Amino acid sequence: MSDTTTGGGRDSALLLFAWKAVKLAATVALTFLGLLVVTFLIGRVVPVDPVLAVVGDRASKSVYDRVFLELGLDKPLYEQFWIYLQKVLTGDFGQSFLTKRDIVDDIRRVFPATLELATVAILIGTLFGIPMGVWAAVRQGRLADQLVRVFGLIGYSAPIFWLGLLGLLVFYARLQWVAGPGRIDIAYEYAITPKTGLLLLDSAMQGQWEAFRNIFSHIILPAALLGYFSMAYISRMTRSFMLNELAQEYVTTARVKGVPEWRIIWVHALRNAAVPLVTVVALSYANLLEGSVLTETVFAWPGLGQYLTNSLQNADMNAVLGGTLVIGAIFVGLNLLSDLLYTLLDPRVRRGR
C-alpha cells in the first residue's frame, strides 16, 4: 500500500478499513450461521420429545400426529434447518413452554437487567484494574507487583458463585451494609416507570433518589463481584502492555528531557497502552455474560443468566437455545467491535503496516 501523499494515504486507509469491515462481516455471518447449526443440532439430540412438550403426555394419537406435522418433524433434517434459519432470522425463536410467551419477548424483558449489571461491573473492573496494572508495572518485581498478581490469581481461582454466597452472608446477613437478592425492594418496585429498563438510569431521570439508593445497594455486591473477575484480567493485561511501553526509547528520551515521572507513566506510556486495552475491556465485557449466569442465580437477579438457568432446569429447550444464541451473538458482536476499534484507534494498523 503506497502512502506517498497524505490524501492518498487517507484514501487507502479508508479503503483498507472498508475492506477489513467487509471481510469481518463475511466472517461474522459465517460464524453466526455456525452458531445456528450448533444450536439446531443440540436441539435435535435432546432426549425431550418436542411434540410431547407441546401437547402433554395425555394427548391422543391424532393430536400428537398433527403437532408432529406442524413442527415439521417429518421433513428431512436440512429442510428443518432451513425452516429454523428462516424463523430465527425473522426474530422468531418459538414459544417458551414455561412462560407460554414468545422467547424474543422474554429475552427483551430480562436483557436490561443483565446489561445494567454487566455495565456497572465493567466500570468497576476498569476503574480499579487499569491503575492496579499500571502500579504493578511501575513497581515490577517488588511487593506491589506481587500483591496485584496474587489479588488477580485469587480472582482467577475462586468460584464466583461461592464468593457471591460468602458476600451475601457477610455484607447482607451479618453486616447489613447492602441489600439482599433481587434488583429492587418491592416497596419501590412500582415507584418508577420503566423507560430504558435500566433501573439506575430510570430512577435517576425521574428524580426518585430514595429508589435509586435502594437499587444501588442491590446492584453493588453482584456488580463488584463480577467486576473483580474482569479486574483480575484487565490489571494483568495492563501490566504487560505498560511494561512493553516503559521499555521503549521514547520513555528514555522523555526522562532525559526531564519530564516528570508521573507524566511519563500516566500520559505518555498509558496513552499508547490504551489502544490494546480497549480490546481487552471489550473482551472482558463479553466474558461478563458468562459470569453473569452464575452470579444471577446466586443473587436472584432477573436477567438473561437466570432466565437461561431456569429454562435449563425445566427442560425448556426453545428458551435455552434462544438464550444461548443471543449470548453467542452478543459475544461475536463484541469481539467484532473490539477488532474494529483496534483498527480505528491504532494509526499503525490503519496504515496497513
Place this chain on the structure above:
Amino acid sequence: MTAMTRREWLLSDRPASRRQARAGQAYRTWLTFRTNWLAMVGLGIVLALILVAIFANVIAPYDPVLGGDLRTARFLPPMTGDHLLGTDDLSRDIFSRIVHGSRLTLMVVVLVAVIATPIGLLVGTTAGYFGGWTDTILMRITDIFLAFPRLILALAFVAALGPGIENAIIAIAITSWPPYARLARAETLTIRDSDYINAARLQGASSARILWGHVTPLCLSSVIIRVTLDMAGIILTAAGLGFLGLGAQPPQPEWGAMIASGRRFLIDQWWVATMPGIAIFIVSLGFNLLGDGLRDVLDPKARK
C-alpha cells in the same frame, strides 16, 4: 574417565546418548522450576490432591454418603468432636465428603484433558499441515466453537445430554479443545516446511506418519502448558455445572453440588456451603500457580 556423580551425568555438556540428553534437559528445566516458589506451592497442592484422591478411603474418617444420627449429629459446627469441618443437614461429615469429592474433581480434570487434548492436536496439526481448504474449514469450525462463551455452550450441551457428571465431562471437553487446535495449528505452520519434515516426506513417509511422529511431538509442550493453565477453568466450570444441578447429582460428594445444597442453610449454618468452596479455591489456585510456573520455565517467550 573417572566415575561421574548423577548430577554431573545429568548436566554434562556432551551427552553420550539421546536418553542422557533428554534427562539432562528435563533436569535443567526442573532446576529452573524449583527456584519459583509460587510454582512449587502449586505443584505441592496438585500432588496433595492426587494423594488425597488415591487414599480417600484411608483419610476420610466417615462415609461420604451415609450420614450419622439425624437427631443428634445434624449441623454440628466445625471442630465438634472428630468432625473437623462439621456436619451437614443429613449428618454427614463434611471433611469426609470433601476428601471423597477430590476423586470426582481429579476425574473431571483428567478425563477432560484426555479427551480434549487429542482432538485439539488432531484438528490443529491437520489444518496446519495440509493448509488450503482443509485449513479453512477446520479453523472455521474451531472459530464457531470459540464464538460461544464456554460455560454457556457447556450448559446447552448438558441440557441436551441430560444432567450427570459423565455428560458434564463430555460437554466441558467439547468446549475445551478449540484453543488447543489454534495453538497446534500455529506451531505446525512454523515447522511444516522445515528440512527434516521434507526429508521425511522424500523418504516416502505417509502424511499420517509425519503428523503423528514428527509434527505432534513438537506441538506437545506448548499445548500441555495451555492445558495446565486451563485446568483451573475446567474445575470451576465443572463446579459451576454442579452448583446449577446439571453436573454431579446428589448424593455424590461433588464440591459444586455440595455448595448448592448448603446454600439453603447459609445464614445459620455457614460452614456447610463455605467448606467445599475453600476446597475448590485451593485446588484451582494450585493449578493456576503450576501452570504459570510451567509457562515461565518452558516458554521463555511468554516471560516478562
